[in-house]
Amino acid sequence: MGTSLTYRLTALGRDMGGDGPAVVLADRSDGTVVRVGPVVSKAHAPDSDTSALVTRLRTAAHPRLGGILLPPLYEGRLLDAEGRPASLWPLGLPVAPDEPDAAPWEETAALLARLHSVPTAGLPGPLPSMRGPAKVARAAARLRAVAPTPAGETVLRACSGLPPWARGEAAPPRADTLCHGDLHLGQLVRYPVPGGPWLLIDVDDLGLGDPAWDLARPAAWYAAGLLAPDVWQRFLTAYRAYGGRAVRPDGDPWPELDIPARALTVQSAALALVRAAAERRAPDEVEEALTDACARIVRLPSDVAPDRTP
Known part of the structure; x- marks a missing residue:
């Protein structure tokens, strides 16, 4: 800087x-x-x-x-x-990165459910579009700019198989909900400190879009084996309990989550490979897991969700 x-x-x-x-x-x-x-x-x-x-x-x-x-x-x-x-x-006080068991998954789910329920009429406007899909396109562009590798080609093939809206090339089929746009645990703080409630931060991607996008990163981590099944179920159960609109209230959530989760897998894998290239090193275990998930996406028909039953 x-x-x-x-x-x-x-x-x-x-x-x-x-x-x-x-x-x-x-x-x-x-x-x-x-x-x-x-x-x-x-x-x-x-x-x-x-x-x-x-x-x-x-x-x-x-x-x-x-x-x-x-x-x-x-x-x-x-x-x-x-x-x-x-x-x-x-x-605000952020989530402690060295205390994964204390991560506020239920609180995060409750905040998302409340965010997705906010009436948009009368808010400052015009409300922009949620920028999540645009970030997928940007991540893919950054990956194309580095020296090609087999892993990188796999990630880019997975990206090309996404629907145009999920890679920022068309309007989404649903854009009626106020969304955060870049949800992960680094986007929460306690305020006021100490002991205040958890709040969402970073509004650079906030806007109207498909609320499933805000659940997509945890869903992608779960599908890639990076988030424990019980943690995913706690998060999803809490989101539904607080009336979240992104998925159906019970049953299989993947018809709503599958495309956003694939898109976030592509974005995460692309950025991971860009980071590894910049640091002149081989991908680590987490980065390899994301690339492997993209390989599964490439092999999977676009209209069929993989079995993610714990």
């Missing part, structure tokens, strides 16, 4: 009352995040659609999203950080 961007994000945090040393929490091309005491400053991607981003921030600040999304400071106003759109947030 450039020093000038660090200084600017630090200054924004201090202007909002942050104190203490600046700590870089994330430094990626799509987002740089700096903490200054109780204030978090985020520089969004340079190519962000600022109009859509303002709507997303204002939506997160709307009373209907209270207790679901972490509200931004400044009620959704965008600031400038070295030419990049920036936003300010209160500090």
